[in-house]
Amino acid sequence: MIDLARDHHDTPLDPASSDAVAAAGLRLHRVEDADLAQTSAWLEAEARGFLDSERNDAQRRAHFDSNAYYRKLGVYDDEAPHPETPVATFASWVAQLTVPGDVALPACAISSVTVAPTHRRRGLLRELMTGELRAAAAVGIPVAALTVTESSIYGRFGFGPAAHAASWTINARRAGWAGPETPGRIDFVSRERGREVVESLHERIRRFSPGEIDMPGGHWDRFFGTRPDAENAEKTRVLQYRSAAGEVDGLVLYRVTVNEHDYADSSLEVSSLLAATDAAYAGLWRFLLSMDLVGTVRAHELSVDEPLWWMIADRRAARIEVRDHHYVRILDVPAALQARRYEASGSLLLHVADPLGFAEGRWLLTVDADGRGHVAACTGDAPTDAVAVRLGVAELSAAYLGGVSLATLARAGRVESSDADAAARVLSTLTPPRLSFWY
Template sequence: MGMELREIEAAGWDAWFGQVMVAFGGVTDGVEEQRFYRSVNEPERSIAAFDGGHIVGTAGAFSFRMAVPGGAVVPVAGVTCVGVEPTHRRRGVLTAMMRRQLDDVRRRGEALSVLLASEPQIYPRFGYGVGCSTLRAEVDTARVGLRMPAGAERIRLVRADVHASLAECERLYAARFRGRPGMFERAPGWEYRPVLDEPSERGGASALFCVQAFDGEELAGYARYAVAPRWSPSGPDGAVYVRDVEALSPAAYAALWRYLFDMDLTSTLHARHLPVDDALLRLVTDQRRCRLQLRDGLFVRVVDVPKALAARTYQLPVRVVLEVSDPFCPWNEGRWLLSGDAQGATCKRTEEAAELALGAEELGAVYLGDTSLLSLAGAGRVAELRPGALAEASAAFGSAVAPFFSHGF
């Protein structure tokens, strides 16, 4: 191809990120977002594909730590900024960057790589599976009510400055994130990602607001949101756009949603990023008028099979031999004996007969507990080689709560 892959130097970030914007349609991020991403960029993990002196491809990664089933927090690569110049499509640029990147992830000792896909059909060929789904809701708050749990009446709500309240909100988040697989431990600097509020991207909505929930004197939750005032011939018809809601108790959680539902001059609430088992679904009086939409979320790639499978726990005791097919990361191929329960697990190579056969994409899809082995088998994507092995392993790989990811990257 006459192409060369190189890591960017910090001084080359502007050109590299400019090419990322070209690949994503040429609309440049706002000043605030560019400043943030430059501050958290890891130049040694940012790849540029050069054709002559021109950048024709980009791929980057962030060094994250992510909760996995059982509550352990493990290092993962957060893949980002992947794009190829339109003039260089179908010439192997993307494959070369993915090869370089996954080799680097393995060298760093990270057992997992994750990404958010702009085009989801691209990444399964590199072994990424949809390991976490996300839910969107558009609620008709004029017709949908909430069933309030006991204790909600004692919750005190206070509107707070988004940035002044950031530190205490982050302490609450840090106390909660291990409870859901897929959630990130926020490294220094990343606490600003959830409160990025570029004026050019508000779409007619207000600046970001924050409301905090107190149970006595203790912070029990918070919500961040924006309001878009609208008027129809019959009166006010505004919308509330919910960024995130975190709470330590059902009472605080419900009180925050009631606040968001009851916003003056509004009749619609948009929640664009919820766990698929979010408690909001059990609070609303009418799910039909919530216009729920399921979307793919976090894609997961198992880079080191024994390390990844031993890092999490399993809902039920399991002992199963997996036959893994992984041509893009051939070090993962072969038979692996997984033995584990709710206390821990081991995974090692074995000569025992295989009991289940699956590919890297399927392993990524089931890793966080979002997708079941049984459902993949129903689609012909997992093969049962020992009767009973499929049901046993599928139950063990599940998660008590649905996985979720905190924010984009």
């Protein structure tokens, strides 16, 4: 796995993309991770692209120290007044994506996608994305994944919204508690102490949570405010849940915004809630919903199927907004479909359309009684009992983790099938996928 990450990081630039960028009078270049001036200029362009302010020395240094694992591409305009600052940025690395069956699959995680407003809509994103997908596929990475600022950008490149996220706004006074009593204890811990235990706790959780990836380097320090460039870190509070056996099974990071006009109606924003057991989950939520002076509790990037819904006494105390969140793009159909496990046996003849070519073809997916899938390119006649499904790669990718049913996609006119319900049974999962953060 380490080799795949290194291969991907160091793989040469895609020649077709480099040529197309050069034909436009620009230059595609991979940023040298050991060159602080280069990484700082790249960071500046990325921050500007996301409407952020100029970076300071602490931020440049922290980025340099913690982001060497990023494969960072920049497009440079040598005619610009500051030619060292790229006009487009793109980063990727090999993450471990949990797929149904609690299997980890290498995924090309993509981030930092920006094109300067001065150079937009000239096809730079298209060149960067198509070139980097080709590079990822060439080193053997079976899927790509990203989170998005806008949902309208990535469907054209074959990405489908595979895991949705729910934002909750809870009237804490009204919610009440109808969930279980929990035997553990809850204590405040310092940010540094929380940071020490969070990695192992997250690893316990994400391996059994389809849709999650391993936390990218430097993210925890950003969340806990334990890196030198952290801003307002002192506002973050950390609680831990310790089981009766003494194990730290849960952590929550939150910030409070005081209501100056009515102190007793202040707002608490959950930055991250990690629970490795049901007891830790119930214990931490109950604690958050019963804090003095807190009238509103907000949390984002929750699952669309939170047990919390069944734990509050008054469901109308919660407003829930669902959004598309984790996008997945299948690059290698056999590798992706064989990696996950299935709840139902059956055979599907998948006719996949992929304008970029990676997933294009007729694929026969056969799922055994033990839930393992076997995939073969189907050139001749398919078995008569195979359910035919005709769909695009974005739809297959959206359904891959079980985040949407093929039957729903068929009803939406996005999939054609000889028996959409039977096809849906094969790909469906018991719990919806989830990703608990942005990257």
